[in-house]
Amino acid sequence: MKVLHEISEVRDARKQCKSTLGLVPTMGALHEGHLTLIRKSVEKCSQTIVSIFVNPTQFGPNEDYEKYPRTVEEDLKKCEAAGADYVFLPTNQVIYGTEKPLVTLNVDKEMTSILCGKSRPIHFNGVAQIVSILFNIAQPDVAFFGEKDYQQLTIIRKMVADLHFPLEIVGVPTVREESGLARSSRNRYLSEAELAVAPNIYKVMNIIKEKANSLHAKNETVPVETLENEAKKMISELVPGSKIDYFEIRSTNDLKRSENLAADSRIFTAVYVGTTRLIDNLYIGK
Numbered sequence: 175m176k177v178l179h180e181i182s183e184v185r186d187a188r189k190q191c192k193s194t195l196g197l198v199p200t201m202g203a204l205h206e207g208h209l210t211l212i213r214k215s216v217e218k219c220s221q222t223i224v225s226i227f228v229n230p231t232q233f234g235p236n237e238d239y240e241k242y243p244r245t246v247e248e249d250l251k252k253c254e255a256a257g258a259d260y261v262f263l264p265t266n267q268v269i270y271g272t273e274k275p276l277v278t279l280n281v282d283k284e285m286t287s288i289l290c291g292k293s294r295p296i297h298f299n300g301v302a303q304i305v306s307i308l309f310n311i312a313q314p315d316v317a318f319f320g321e322k323d324y325q326q327l328t329i330i331r332k333m334v335a336d337l338h339f340p341l342e343i344v345g346v347p348t349v350r351e352e353s354g355l356a357r358s359s360r361n362r363y364l365s366e367a368e369l370a371v372a373p374n375i376y377k378v379m380n381i382i383k384e385k386a387n388s389l390h391a392k393n394e395t396v397p398v399e400t401l402e403n404e405a406k407k408m409i410s411e412l413v414p415g416s417k418i419d420y421f422e423i424r425s426t427n428d429l430k431r432s433e434n435l436a437a438d439s440r441i442f443t444a445v446y447v448g449t450t451r452l453i454d455n456l457y458i459g460k
């Protein structure tokens with residue numbers, strides 16, 4: 175496995191790769207979720223490049239950019255063991271230069287004012303910017319993203335279609351701990367007590383899914399707000415010290431809301447457990 179720091183090195187690697195190149199963009203602090211993305215790429219593509227870059231433009235002023243875990247040495251070992259051919263490890267200077275960019279990307283308010291966008295208004299513009307920069311640098315045939323960040327995945331798919339990026343986006347199902355807790359780099363911020371209660375978020379999501387499915391089996395109309403309120407009450411009780419950012423049921427395809435459960439409904443949630451913000455989602459269908 176080769177570690178690349180410069181754009182010219184990535185471009186050379188791209189030129190040398192005569193068949194499919196897979197890109198796995200990450201911010202490091204790699205866990206089983208990321209390694210699943212890398213393994214998927216290794217399986218599907220002839221060569222795989224992992225990027226590790228904690229992207230400053232997707233963090234708001236009061237978010238955890240400075241504190242975000244940086245574990246490069248361990249990450250490199252994990253990438254190699256998962257079968258990556260290259261790791262791209264750029265500095266801020268390599269990606270953004272020293273001057274303020276004149277052209278940036280703006281994701282439509284329709285997407286950035288809902289779910290995670292509500293409390294992180296600049297986040298998805300920063301994600302769109304860095305992902306498109308990485309696509310332009312590596313020119314992959316396929317890029318892999320986790321379904322855990324479902325809103326991000328939806329926005330990236332639409333961006334690729336809107337801007338005609340010549341590549342395929344593969345979404346990979348969320349990897350969970352045995353307890354059900356979705357793997358996340360931020361789980362390492364959780365104290366033991368918080369780790370013990372955080373899996374209850376996924377438990378509540380499943381209770382709501384089952385309830386929705388059984389009501390639907392009885393041909394009852396299912397107002398999503400009733401289910402959402404029930405879920406919020408359960409989370410407040412089962413996850414002491416938590417603060418719910420949102421718990422919403424929306425369409426899997428376009429993240430739109432409808433009054434009653436739709437054919438492609440999905441649960442989306444973000445909950446602060448202590449000071450750590452955890453997100454998750456679960457398909458419920460109808």
Ligand code: PAF
Nearest residue numbers: 199200201229301304323
């Ligand atoms: O999902 C992430 O880790 C980041 O948002 C991404 C896609 C690597 C862009 O910085």
